[in-house]
Amino acid sequence: MTDRETILSRVRGALAPLKPRAALPEWDHELASLRRDLSGQDLMAVFAERLRLVNGLALTDLAALAAYLRENKCLHGYCDPDLLAECSPALGSDFTVETTFDRSRVDDYQFGITRATGGIAESGTLIFKDHIRSPRLAALAPWVHIAVIRKSEIFTDIPQAIAALGQDPNIIWVTGPSKTADVEGILIEGVHGPGVQIALVLP
Amino acid sequence: MATQPIDQFSKRLRPDTKASVYDGSKKGHEKRTQVLFDRFPDANRLREIAGEIKQHVVENLDTYLPQVEAKLQANGVKVHWAATAAAANEIVLAIMRARGATKMVKSKTMVSEETELGPFLEKNGVECVETDLGEFIVQIDHDHPSHLVKPIIHKNRRDIATSFEKHGLGAYNDDPEVITRRARAHLRAKYLTADVGLTGANFISAESGRLVLVTNEGNSRFCLAATQCHIAMVGIEKILPRDHDLGLFLNLLARSATGQSLTVYTEFISGPKAPTQPDGPEEMHVILVDNGRTDVLASECRDILRCIRCGACLNVCPVYRQASGHAYRSVYPGPVGAVLSPLLAGEKFPAMADLPKASSLCGACHEVCPVNIPIPDLLLRLRDKAKQEHVPSPGTPPMGMWSLLASQPAAWKTALLAGKLLDYLPTSLVPVPALRAWEGSRSLPAWRGGKFRRWMQQRTPGPHPKTP
Numbered sequence: 306m307t308d309r310e311t312i313l314s315r316v317r318g319a320l321a322p323l324k325p326r327a328a329l330p331e332w333d334h335e336l337a338s339l340r341r342d343l344s345g346q347d348l349m350a351v352f353a354e355r356l357r358l359v360n361g362l363a364l365t366d367l368a369a370l371a372a373y374l375r376e377n378k379c380l381h382g383y384c385d386p387d388l389l390a391e392c393s394p395a396l397g398s399d400f401t402v403e404t405t406f407d408r409s410r411v412d413d414y415q416f417g418i419t420r421a422t423g424g425i426a427e428s429g430t431l432i433f434k435d436h437i438r439s440p441r442l443a444a445l446a447p448w449v450h451i452a453v454i455r456k457s458e459i460f461t462d463i464p465q466a467i468a469a470l471g472q473d474p475n476i477i478w479v480t481g482p483s484k485t486a487d488v489e490g491i492l493i494e495g496v497h498g499p500g501v502q503i504a505l506v507l508p
Numbered sequence: 509m510a511t512q513p514i515d516q517f518s519k520r521l522r523p524d525t526k527a528s529v530y531d532g533s534k535k536g537h538e539k540r541t542q543v544l545f546d547r548f549p550d551a552n553r554l555r556e557i558a559g560e561i562k563q564h565v566v567e568n569l570d571t572y573l574p575q576v577e578a579k580l581q582a583n584g585v586k587v588h589w590a591a592t593a594a595a596a597n598e599i600v601l602a603i604m605r606a607r608g609a610t611k612m613v614k615s616k617t618m619v620s621e622e623t624e625l626g627p628f629l630e631k632n633g634v635e636c637v638e639t640d641l642g643e644f645i646v647q648i649d650h651d652h653p654s655h656l657v658k659p660i661i662h663k664n665r666r667d668i669a670t671s672f673e674k675h676g677l678g679a680y681n682d683d684p685e686v687i688t689r690r691a692r693a694h695l696r697a698k699y700l701t702a703d704v705g706l707t708g709a710n711f712i713s714a715e716s717g718r719l720v721l722v723t724n725e726g727n728s729r730f731c732l733a734a735t736q737c738h739i740a741m742v743g744i745e746k747i748l749p750r751d752h753d754l755g756l757f758l759n760l761l762a763r764s765a766t767g768q769s770l771t772v773y774t775e776f777i778s779g780p781k782a783p784t785q786p787d788g789p790e791e792m793h794v795i796l797v798d799n800g801r802t803d804v805l806a807s808e809c810r811d812i813l814r815c816i817r818c819g820a821c822l823n824v825c826p827v828y829r830q831a832s833g834h835a836y837r838s839v840y841p842g843p844v845g846a847v848l849s850p851l852l853a854g855e856k857f858p859a860m861a862d863l864p865k866a867s868s869l870c871g872a873c874h875e876v877c878p879v880n881i882p883i884p885d886l887l888l889r890l891r892d893k894a895k896q897e898h899v900p901s902p903g904t905p906p907m908g909m910w911s912l913l914a915s916q917p918a919a920w921k922t923a924l925l926a927g928k929l930l931d932y933l934p935t936s937l938v939p940v941p942a943l944r945a946w947e948g949s950r951s952l953p954a955w956r957g958g959k960f961r962r963w964m965q966q967r968t969p970g971p972h973p974k975t976p
């Protein structure tokens with residue numbers, strides 16, 4: 306007998322005496338959503354506020370981004386080629402920006418600008434899908450990660466974002482910078498991934 | 509007479525370990541309560557529904573397992589089945605060998621703790637690096653995790669700094685920030701040179717075959733961004749029926765585990781990377797692991813298979829807080845472990861049969877469980893199982909004397925009189941070892957036996973209280 310047959314026959318044997326079996330309950334989406342909480346509010350404002358609560362930062366224009374990067378002396382980084390035309394005028398000539406992410410020197414990039422496909426207001430979450438070609442590593446390895454989304458792409462809450470998962474083989478939701486509290490419960494950011502997570506919300 | 513095994517463990521804990529565990533678990537619980545009950549109008553209803561959904565899955569695994577297999581295969585995933593821990597490990601090794609791979613990075617998975625995958629691979633010449641910070645520290649210390657979501661709750665910064673120094677990760681420095689940065693640099697190189705990334709899964713949707721993985725550190729994402737092959741080791745009970753059920757469970761999991769509304773990284777993986785994506789695995793394997801779960805399914809305690817490993821029951825448990833995780837001598841500590849470990853132990857059940865007894869049945873675990881598992885009931889069922897199977901219980905005071913007294917009024921009265929003596933006699937002279945052990949860490953209240961009977965005899969019955 307293969308392991309598959311062994312397991313399935315054990316499962317059937319274990320369940321045979323169970324009649325009837327527990328039914329699958331339906332549940333009302335309202336139950337798990339905080340939508341009423343958010344109704345009538347500006348989703349962008351909620352998103353920015355919730356992102357701030359998880360120590361992320363939401364910016365709404367490129368000039369503010371350039372100022373932030375300059376202030377933190379992050380002048381060398383990666384930018385998704387699809388975003389370059391939009392970003393480079395604001396970044397100015399003091400920046401050096403690469404459009405391929407070389408995995409043999411991941412620590413050379415101080416920032417990575419990649420495309421996100423949306424956000425979730427309730428939790429301050431950014432959504433990334435694989436079919437957008439921005440490399441997974443460019444969103445993960447640099448200390449500062451900037452995710453570019455459009456204002457219209459912000460969902461209200463988790464159930465809504467789940468309903469819109471679609472067909473992509475790999476989707477990741479990112480809610481704030483990478484963090485741990487493994488050492489004595491003390492919060493430290495930038496464990497493996499970014500220590501600074503920025504959402505750049507463009508019109 | 510010896511005390512119960514769990515008490516012996518608790519007694520051997522260093523005071524600062526005890527403090528770490530106590531504070532860590534208490535903090536976890538307080539945060540959870542806030543974030544769950546502030547945000548949802550009816551958080552308990554959420555728990556009940558989530559429990560019903562998982563119970564439905566558990567009782568219909570015969571339908572769901574083939575369904576999940578078909579979905580995964582349609583998504584381009586290679587599906588493997590492992591009846592035992594050894595089989596699961598062999599499958600992993602075979603995949604590595606077929607690729608000529610010698611390096612693996614892995615993110616935290618409890619199933620791989622069950623199968624002891626790491627040591628097995630190392631023995632077979634495969635480097636296997638734990639990437640979750642806590643698990644990494646456990647690995648370099650050759651230790652075991654002591655909590656489901658906070659594996660090193662039993663260590664403080666000085667312990668960790670010492671291990672890092674011993675392991676060649678820089679001179680002694682116990683600043684948590686420095687510790688974390690050093691791990692970042694060390695593990696980064698590991699991700700980028702590994703060929704295979706191994707993860708578990710928190711959920712699999714039967715509707716889409718999507719695996720859902722949650723982490724805060726981003727280590728599993730790094731595993732899946734830097735390597736070419738993804739292996740997921742998953743217990744057969746991890747299924748959810750529909751994608752939209754994820755909305756409910758994700759809302760509950762992080763809140764119950766760490767008091768966050770959502771973990772930092774939530775991944776939905778339904779297959780190898782998209783062709784246009786430069787990074788990530790082109791090959792994906794899912795290993796569906798039984799390793800004792802079908803025995804649990806056949807038992808009267810199958811409800812425990814609903815568990816989503818959030819750790820909330822550990823945080824709230826007065827016994828866990830005192831004893832820490834290692835006292836449970838198995839992969840799963842705390843209340844969930846007291847139920848699951850004896851069951852997963854199979855023939856070694858007698859060696860674990862003391863765990864269900866190490867509980868005051870206070871019910872706190874049931875109250876916090878996001879899938880509403882009636883843990884105290886299950887503990888009672890396991891106590892009964894031990895009794896039926898005549899498993900001896902060392903360290904538990906025998907009840908024979910008590911039942912003799914309780915069934916013979918004259919003997920009972922004499923015992924009550926003798927009880928008074930306790931007020932005058934130092935307990936060290938009392939010939940009951942269990943009582944002496946108990947007194948080791950507590951003090952006995954003054955004896956007040958016999959008052960109830962006197963009161964009962966002298967009382968004049970009043971009018972019956974009205975029932976509302």
Ligand code: SF4
Nearest residue numbers: 815816818819821877
């Ligand atoms: S038994 Fe419930 S509370 Fe305990 S870890 Fe499992 S899901 Fe969480």
